[in-house]
Amino acid sequence: xxxxxxxxxxxxxxFGSFTKAAEAxxxxxxxxxxxxxxxxxxxxxxxxxxxxxxxxxxxAGRLFYESxxxxxxxxxxxEKSLYGMDNxxxxxxxxxxxxxxxxxxxxxxxxxxxxxxxxxxxxxHSTNNKIDLIGEGYDFAIRIGPLEESNLRVRNIGYIEPITxxxxxxxxxxxxxxxxxxxxxxxxxxxxxxTNQVWRLTKDDVTEIVKTPLVVETNQIxxxxxxxxxxxxxxALPTFLCKDDLxxxxxxxxxxxxxxxxxxxxxxxxxxxxxxxxxxxVSDAIVTTLSHTFS
Numbered sequence: 102x103x104x105x106x107x108x109x110x111x112x113x114x115x116f117g118s119f120t121k122a123a124e125a126x127x128x129x130x131x132x133x134x135x136x137x138x139x140x141x142x143x144x145x146x147x148x149x150x151x152x153x154x155x156x157x158x159x160x161a162g163r164l165f166y167e168s169x170x171x172x173x174x175x176x177x178x179x180e181k182s183l184y185g186m187d188n189x190x191x192x193x194x195x196x197x198x199x200x201x202x203x204x205x206x207x208x209x210x211x212x213x214x215x216x217x218x219x220x221x222x223x224x225x226h227s228t229n230n231k232i233d234l235i236g237e238g239y240d241f242a243i244r245i246g247p248l249e250e251s252n253l254r255v256r257n258i259g260y261i262e263p264i265t266x267x268x269x270x271x272x273x274x275x276x277x278x279x280x281x282x283x284x285x286x287x288x289x290x291x292x293x294x295x296t297n298q299v300w301r302l303t304k305d306d307v308t309e310i311v312k313t314p315l316v317v318e319t320n321q322i323x324x325x326x327x328x329x330x331x332x333x334x335x336x337a338l339p340t341f342l343c344k345d346d347l348x349x350x351x352x353x354x355x356x357x358x359x360x361x362x363x364x365x366x367x368x369x370x371x372x373x374x375x376x377x378x379x380x381x382x383v384s385d386a387i388v389t390t391l392s393h394t395f396s
Contacts, residue, residue: 103143104176109136110148111173114158114166115238116193125193158236167235167252167371174377191220194383197232198225198243201323205342210390214383221379229320235371240380241387242369253369256388259395260363263337265302265356266346270332272353277335280309280359287334290325292318300337302359309359337361341394366395 109126113133116122123130141148148162158166177192198207211223226232226239234242234253248255267275275286280302290298297312316334319325326343329336330351338352346352368388370380 103139106136106140106143107169108173108176109133110140111166111169113137113149113156114162114236115170115195117195117238118156163236170235170371174380177377190218190379190382192379193222193224194241194380195224195226195239196241196243196383196387197234197239198227199245200227200229201321202227202243202245204323206391206394207387210386214386218382221383223383234369240370241384243387243391244367244369246364248365248367248369252372254372256368256370256384258366258368258388258391260365261339261341261395262363263361264340264343264354265300265335265359266329266338266343266352267335267355268330268332269350269353271334272355275335277355280311280356283311283313283335287316288313289315289317289319289328289334289336291322292320302356302361304359339364366391 109122109128109132112126113119113122116125119130119133123133126133137149144165146161146165147159148165150157150159207225211225214221214223232239232242234240243258245261265277267277271287275282277283277286280300283300288298292315296314298315298318300309300311300313302309302311317328319328322339322342325336326338328334329338329343330346335355340347343352347354368384368391370384
């Protein structure tokens with residue numbers, strides 16, 4: 102099998118489109134299209150489903166890409182070493198993160214990487230949807246919450262500790278000494294399929310589960326934070342997001358003796374990224390930076 106065809110195919114998937122791959126590889130778009138067609142003809146297998154607007158991998162294409170990505174990256178790294186470029190960290194790294202996440206936590210890390218490695222390009226896609234890393238050509242994903250079993254590589258970054266918070270303004274109007282008191286106040290939070298917000302709080306060996314309606318629900322934690330600050334209601338916020346507000350008194354922590362279950366934060370990547378020096382540098386930088394926040 103022609104290795105060049107495989108190389109083109111891997112990069113088409115990695116960059117997400119024929120156009121972007123052609124720009125990165127500095128080859129005509131038509132060459133990439135012909136390469137995929139020839140690869141499909143040689144294998145007798147449909148690998149990519151193409152339309153005028155997007156492309157997607159078939160199941161066979163997904164398995165083939167996953168199998169080829171590691172070896173292609175190994176060849177690239179070997180080539181750099183052969184030409185004395187093994188310390189030259191360059192190329193594109195694609196990362197998907199939850200909405201709002203990189204604004205608060207990844208900015209300094211990305212800035213440092215770009216200053217230290219000027220030939221490195223980082224693409225960040227913010228979404229709360231679960232991205233298929235292999236199928237859409239992503240190198241990393243930052244995931245919040247428990248993970249399902251998969252063949253992906255997982256590095257634990259740390260844990261988010263939520264707290265129950267309220268503005269000084271609204272605090273003076275309410276009395277919340279027990280989780281059940283949340284039923285008597287205005288509550289706001291992230292939207293979900295459920296019609297109620299579920300508050301699961303533990304004190305010593307006692308766990309209380311309270312379900313309350315939300316007066317406001319949103320899909321961004323920063324919006325919950327701002328609305329809480331403005332006195333709209335009570336919310337559960339991650340400590341890293343409201344640390345300054347707690348110190349200045351703009352926000353007040355209530356139900357201090359009642360804790361939520363800590364939420365794991367993970368860096369997830371295809372197994373093939375293990376052998377890439379470029380990706381290891383980025384992975385280590387992200388984990389090191391974020392672990393200080395969630396330690």
